[in-house]
Amino acid sequence: MGSQPCAAVALFLLFVSQSLLVHSLWPAPSSYSSTHQLTLGISPTSFSISVSPSSWVWGKWAADLYAKQILFPFKEVAGSYSYSSTASPNEVEVDGFLKSLRINLTNTQLADLTPGAEAISMDTTSEEYKLVVSEKSTLECGHPIGCLRGLETFSQLILYMPESDLYVVGDTKATFEKACPITIEDRPQYAWRGVMLDTSAHFISPGKILDLIDGMMFNKLNVLHWRITGSESFPLQSESEPQLSQLGSWAPGYDFHIYIYNLFLYKYILYIYMYIFLSSFLLQGTVFSTLRSLCVEFGSVN
Numbered sequence: 001m002g003s004q005p006c007a008a009v010a011l012f013l014l015f016v017s018q019s020l021l022v023h024s025l026w027p028a029p030s031s032y033s034s035t036h037q038l039t040l041g042i043s044p045t046s047f048s049i050s051v052s053p054s055s056w057v058w059g060k061w062a063a064d065l066y067a068k069q070i071l072f073p074f075k076e077v078a079g080s081y082s083y084s085s086t087a088s089p090n091e092v093e094v095d096g097f098l099k100s101l102r103i104n105l106t107n108t109q110l111a112d113l114t115p116g117a118e119a120i121s122m123d124t125t126s127e128e129y130k131l132v133v134s135e136k137s138t139l140e141c142g143h144p145i146g147c148l149r150g151l152e153t154f155s156q157l158i159l160y161m162p163e164s165d166l167y168v169v170g171d172t173k174a175t176f177e178k179a180c181p182i183t184i185e186d187r188p189q190y191a192w193r194g195v196m197l198d199t200s201a202h203f204i205s206p207g208k209i210l211d212l213i214d215g216m217m218f219n220k221l222n223v224l225h226w227r228i229t230g231s232e233s234f235p236l237q238s239e240s241e242p243q244l245s246q247l248g249s250w251a252p253g254y255d256f257h258i259y260i261y262n263l264f265l266y267k268y269i270l271y272i273y274m275y276i277f278l279s280s281f282l283l284q285g286t287v288f289s290t291l292r293s294l295c296v297e298f299g300s301v302n
Contacts, residue, residue, distance in 0.1 A: 025156050027220055029186035038180040040135065040169040041094040042158060044072040051103045056111040058144050059103055066151045071158055072167060092164050098180075101137045101154065103147055110143060127222070128187040133157060133169060134180055149220055153184060194223025199259075200230030206259065228259065235259050 025032070049067050051059035105111055129141040129150035139150040159170035168176040195216060197209070213224065228236050236259050 025153060025184075027188075029153060029184045030189075031185040032182070033184075034171055034179060034182045036178040038095045038134070039093065039177050040096055040098045040133075040180045041092060042098040042167045042169060044167065046097070047071075047099060047101075049101045049103065052105065053108055053111045056105055058113065059105060059111075059147055062144070062147055062151060063101075063103060066155055070155050074160055074165070092161060092166050092168060092176075094168070096135050098133070098137060098169055099135055101139060103139045103141070103150075105142070105144070105147065106140055107142045113144060126187075127220075129153075129185075131182075131184040131186075133182040133184075145222075148217070149186065149188075152218060152220060153186065157182065188220070188222075192223055193221045194225055195221060196225045196227070198227040198230075199235065200227055200233055203233070203235060 047067075049063040051063055125145055126141075126143040127145050127149050128143075129139060129146040131140075131150050131153055132138045133154070137154070139147065139154065141147045141150055157169055157171070159168050159176055160166075161168060161176075169180055169182075170176045171179040171182065195212065197204070197212065199209075216222075216224065
């Protein structure tokens with residue numbers, strides 16, 4: 001029962017990120033323009049993403065994530081492209097193919113930056129990027145998080161045509177005929193764009209929380225405000241005081257009702273550059289769990 005609210009929010013974010021694509025990019029970019037000269041197809045087998053500088057490890061990880069898991073959710077099997085003006089109903093007439101995307105990190109000093117190595121600041125972390133979509137596309141950003149935002153926008157421009165089983169480059173109205181070249185310059189209008197999550201009153205499984213984070217990433221949200229403890233429960237594992245979570249979780253004695261910080265919180269959330277606030281380490285919640293631990297230790301009450 002406790003996982004239903006989180007699942008509903010995650011489902012809503014995923015729905016927004018996918019369904020609104022048929023009408024426009026989401027969120028709407030700051031600047032969008034197209035000269036409407038080319039109809040471009042894109043083949044998963046011949047398309048490639050490269051990064052500059054070549055030593056940029058995080059950029060390679062982000063490029064690999066989108067190329068293998070997000071850009072092409074369906075396999076290209078039966079469809080065919082045509083350069084002819086008399087294309088058959090099962091063919092898509094194109095002027096060319098989008099062959100590559102080059103991601104350029106303009107601030108090369110950040111190329112050695114690894115997720116979690118810096119203190120992320122809303123004042124200094126730039127999410128700005130410039131995306132030019134043509135046969136040889138480019139994405140320019142000054143910070144790794146701008147790369148992630150630009151890749152998400154790029155992914156929303158790739159349309160799947162189920163009737164021909166092919167991918168094409170679309171525009172903000174989900175049409176692909178003469179959609180390119182496209183130039184997008186974008187930056188967030190608000191520095192704080194987030195979701196509030198309360199698991200102190202209702203336990204939500206880590207898997208559902210990761211689904212929520214995925215939905216936030218697809219919608220370019222950058223703050224997860226997590227109220228993880230309270231008077232109702234203390235489900236966060238403590239290495240120095242393990243009994244706090246063992247006796248203070250929703251189901252004492254069951255490890256699956258305890259959040260292990262280093263297991264998924266640090267390694268997953270920081271890897272996509274999301275601000276994370278673990279709030280509400282309330283005195284009442286800590287005292288409640290501590291008293292239960294002391295009671296069990298001295299055998300006074302249960």
